[in-house]
Amino acid sequence: MNILTAMSSRLTVPFLDLKSQYRQHQAAFDGAMGAVIAEAAFAGGPWVERFEAEFAAYCGTTYAVGVANGTVALWMVLLAMGIGPGDEVITVPSSFIATAEAISFCGAKPVFVDIQEADCNMDPGLLKAAISSRTKAIIPVHLFGHPANMEAILAIAQEHGLPVVEDAAQAHGARYDGKMAGSMGLAGCFSFHPVKNLGAFGEAGAVITNDGELAQKLQRLRDHGQFEKYQHEVIGWNGRMDGLQAAVLSTKLPFLEERNAQRRQRAGWYFEQLGGIPDLVLPASLPEVEHAWHQFPVRIPCRDAVFAAMQGAGIGCSIHYPVPIHRQKAYHFLGLPEGSFPVAERCSREFLSLPIFPELTEEQVRTVTRVLKLWITRNHRVKNIAFSGKLAV
Ligand SMILES: Cc1ncc(COP(=O)(O)O)c(C=O)c1O
Structure with missing residues (x-):
């Protein structure tokens, strides 16, 4: 059995909790x-x-x-x-x-x-x-x-x-x-x-x-x-x-100020637990800014595979946004080919939003980061093998 699937019976971290x-x-x-x-x-x-x-x-x-x-x-x-x-x-x-x-x-x-x-x-x-x-x-x-x-x-x-x-x-x-x-x-x-x-x-x-x-x-x-x-x-x-x-x-x-402060605290937990991992780019928080942490988007190569693995392990994640606006069918008439906006295009391939909301617990953040780190470790070990969405232990 693959380890991430095996973990899924024990884990569920929702992407959002609108009821609490x-x-x-x-x-x-x-x-x-x-x-x-x-x-x-x-x-x-x-x-x-x-x-x-x-x-x-x-x-x-x-x-x-x-x-x-x-x-x-x-x-x-x-x-x-x-x-x-x-x-x-x-x-x-x-x-x-x-x-x-x-x-x-x-x-x-x-x-x-x-x-x-x-x-x-x-x-x-x-x-x-x-x-x-x-x-x-x-x-x-x-x-x-x-x-x-x-x-x-x-x-x-x-x-x-x-x-x-x-x-x-x-x-x-x-x-x-x-x-x-x-x-x-x-x-x-x-x-x-x-x-x-x-x-x-x-x-x-x-x-x-x-x-x-x-x-x-x-x-x-x-x-x-x-x-x-x-x-x-x-x-x-x-x-x-x-x-x-x-x-x-x-x-x-x-309650907005307090709830934004709770989001900032959760973002801090992610920074503590995900710092220094190769291939994982953490979101910016520039010094002149007080971030509202509506999302916590990491950037990672093989994003679609990581996303699938996280979902398989019961971790709610999302992608904001998988296709940049100029590449949406609705805007093809503008005639802007792939390569027009390279940073936006690369980010759309790499962005993965992790759960962040005021009620998210430290234990849940630890669960999210544990699964993500496990995927990265294992993927690095087998990085020349095309990832199928399921990793054998
Ligand atoms: C950046 C941005 N602009 C505009 C909107 C549109 O807001 P609404 O969904 O309330 O129409 C959204 C909503 O998701 C948004 O994220």
Whole structure:
């Protein structure tokens, strides 16, 4: 019997545990949702306004505009900025596809800049070359909860008179030089999808900004272009946040700092246990950054084989993301062949996200690292033999 399969009867470490926070604060969640139901304040309304005020205060911005999800947040902020057909918006190919979809759904063209090795975020050294007369905005993504190099990106943007919209969908509570992710550019976009560091019990998102005019445009766009019922000033959309999600988010927000600290502690355990292993690249955490550890992505050659072995041993892992955006079928029309963005392409072959969530125990982290180290040791021993996904002892 192969040893990793044999271990699987004893091990199970989930990739995520979405039920435990509800169990810990069930009365508070039930009370908050019950109050919304009693008032039938389902679409927009006072709970949304309350969460918007709380989230803006937390991020240190003047406004937060609650919307239906993170994709809508990105799309609507670009619409509110007047971005449309013929325009280009610069972003990275190493992100969830929503970042590029939002650009495409405005009728604009996504222009990609490769990521840098240091933190797997936008490489500011490549940004200037991607700027053209059609460029209307830059969207850095704070991937995995690690803010991009905002100092360099903002300096280049300013030099070219371009607005920066931060995709902070994975970076709630992360900081760059002490500043909150999402608060440094013209606007910051958040997803509150249930798996995020601050997750709703359904779909939700928000845009934060200090620009009052932009906030007003967003408030109008998300509600069918109206401020007054049935008086539609512009063509908008239904992009509202729902009251139940706002109540859940208000209940969770006070715990976000503590839960991010628990994620940091778990990341620390991984660093202690996985340091110095050949062929295993640990995720960056640059000194100017306070990481939110939405994911803990290691990089490893033969990733698909390791992934299969970990799954076989009962360890929940994930891959963010197996195909960079420019190589997705949906974006083949851009004509960007393999080799266009080598760092993003290599990372997509090597990334393996290990479990990280506040309730993950030290023992579970030890289990994950033990299985990973065992695989690496054995694979090194047989490295000239094509790996079949099952290692004989
Ligand atoms: C980087 C990034 N941008 C945008 C989104 C879109 O957010 P949502 O799923 O709430 O639409 C996500 C969600 O996974 C994301 O990870």
